[in-house]
Amino acid sequence: MSAVLTQQVAAGLVLGSLYALLALGLAMVYGVLRILHVAHAGVFAAGAYAALVTAPRVGAWGGVAAAVGVCAVGGLFAERFVYRPLLDQPPLVPLIASIGLFILVEDLLRLVFGPYIQAFPIRPPLQGLEVAGVRLTGNDALILATTALLLGGLYLLLHRTTLGLAWRAVASDLEVARMMGINTNRVVALNLAVGSALAGIAGVLVALYYNQVYPTMGSVVGYKALAIIVLGGLGSVLGTAAAGLLLGVVESLLVAQVGFVLPRDAIAFIALILVLLARPRGLVGGSA
Amino acid sequence: MTGEYALTVGVFTGIWVLLAMGLNLVSGYAGQPHLGHAALYGIGAYASALLTTRSGLDPWVAIPLSVLLASAIGLALSAVTLRVRDDFLAITTMGVNFVVVAVFLYVPFFGGAYGIGGVPPPRLLGVAFDRRAYFALVLGAVVLGALLDRWILRSWLGAGLVALRDDELAAEASGVDTRRFKVVAFGIGSGHAGLAGALYAHFAGFITPQDFGFPVSITVLCMVVLGGIGTLRGAVTGAVLLSVLPELFRFLLNYRMLLYGLLLVLTMRYQPQGLLGEGSALVGFLRRRAVGRPPVPRAEEVGRAAP
Secondary structure (H helix, E strand, O other): OOHHHHHHHHHHHHHHHHHHHHHHHHHHHHHHHOOOOOOHHHHHHHHHHHHHHHHHHHHHHHHHHHHHHHHHHHHHHHHHHHHHHHOOOOOHHHHHHHHHHHHHHHHHHHHHHOOOOEOOOOOOOOOOEEEOOEEEOHHHHHHHHHHHHHHHHHHHHHHHOHHHHHHHHHHHOHHHHHHOOOOHHHHHHHHHHHHHHHHHHHHHHHHHHHOOEOHHHHHHHHHHHHHHHHHOOOOOHHHHHHHHHHHHHHHHHHHHHHOOOOOHHHHHHHHHHHHHHHOOOOOOOOOO | OOHHHHHHHHHHHHHHHHHHHHHHHHHHHOOOOOOOHHHHHHHHHHHHHHHHHOOOOOHHHHHHHHHHHHHHHHHHHHHHHOOOOHHHHHHHHHHHHHHHHHHHHHOHHHOHHHOEOOOOOOEEOOEEOOHHHHHHHHHHHHHHHHHHHHHHHHOHHHHHHHHHHHOHHHHHHOOOOHHHHHHHHHHHHHHHHHHHHHHHHHHHOOEOHHHHOHHHHHHHHHHHHHHOOOOHHHHHHHHHHHHHHHHHOHHHHHHHHHHHHHHHHHHHHHOOOOOOOOOOHHHHHHHHHHHOOOOOOOHHHOOOOOO
């Protein structure tokens, strides 16, 4: 590969890491509840604001902790008061409730913090570095390392712990898992908390990367994350991470190499429509 | 409200009602989640605007052509619905909305971010329609749409659509050709949206891609769901309520989206049938009032989850 190409792939991987982190929470929620958690994007934006507000007072790590905390609580709230009572309704009902919740959160952020773009106060004191001829900024390296760490941690949690076993049992069949004596409510709540915490970290990283925080920052990337979890086979954690990274790279290459005529944000949806027409259950999902 | 202003609100309300009726056909009667209704609305508007400003067609010719075009694209879109279901379909239709807006925004033929201006109003005997005449026109379109809707629901088509919504597998097992009904629902529902778009373009005079974005799809969904998805009265009531209320309570304008969100969550949580949907508390109350005794649930209402 030429040096330029490698550089673009690296940029795509950084972007894809952000997509993957945000989409993972969605995939986890879909895995156990079979609900499209559109409001996840609102949780993500709330996380960025939590860090924005607290970081100047309690420092960068305090800001991250606040983002994680606010998001986890937000996810728990959505599960307990909106999704759990709607589990026996047809899928359109929780979907619309989630859309409503998203609009609510987004507009609440606009009313409280104002509609304008704010600069992010955290500046990690990181040097850029060069790995195998690819130049990464400090933020790039931070995003890649954090994502790798979180993905690895999540994989271990799912496949090496009792909790992960219970989690996978609930994902494969909630009713049967309950009959086997698993406290499904607790597992689902924990799932929402962990997934939302990931969205909080994604919120901080995105705010850091673009140095922007604004109320609708969750919209487009959130809708894209929905496309990603469908591409990743709805509910598959590994598939979602792979689809997120892949989308980042494809976007980066299409825009830079081909000079794609449509905005990069349309690529995810075009890919989604094409893939679904060919494979109605997603890239990774089983046959329909 | 002054007369002119009230007429403008009336025209926009009529356009929302048309959109809501179209979405109700797809999501209410046929039960197919559709988050990209505004794409068809935009296609109708752009088609009519381009046909009149670039091809020099008369609005009276351009409007029906735009309806046909939106219908045809809706039919093509239903090819997707035949392959994907439920949540997958919701995401796909959302994607369609984003792609269509991106095309309007980035392909120079569609005028980019500035959109298309100078869309002429329709004329009758050489006189351009004023607001009053335009309101009558929109009202006529709404009545026509409603009559079509009623006719569909009472025909064999309606029976098939409701069977499809209630249980797709059971309908298929009973010999209902669900594919055909999905295609028909998308075709006619998209036609409604196309008509709404064409009427919007010729009333507003200029259109931009943002007029047909994803939030518009969500607003229409909000109207249908609040009024009562799956019923004509629900779709119409929801559309009228959500387009007139913000005009009456201008001080609420800043909180409009907040209220929409809250309404959606609360409706889904406590009354998923909507205000006037089949089996909602209000409809039950009105029926009891009308009859004077508790109603015997009709067979089709028993054991049917909303919407």
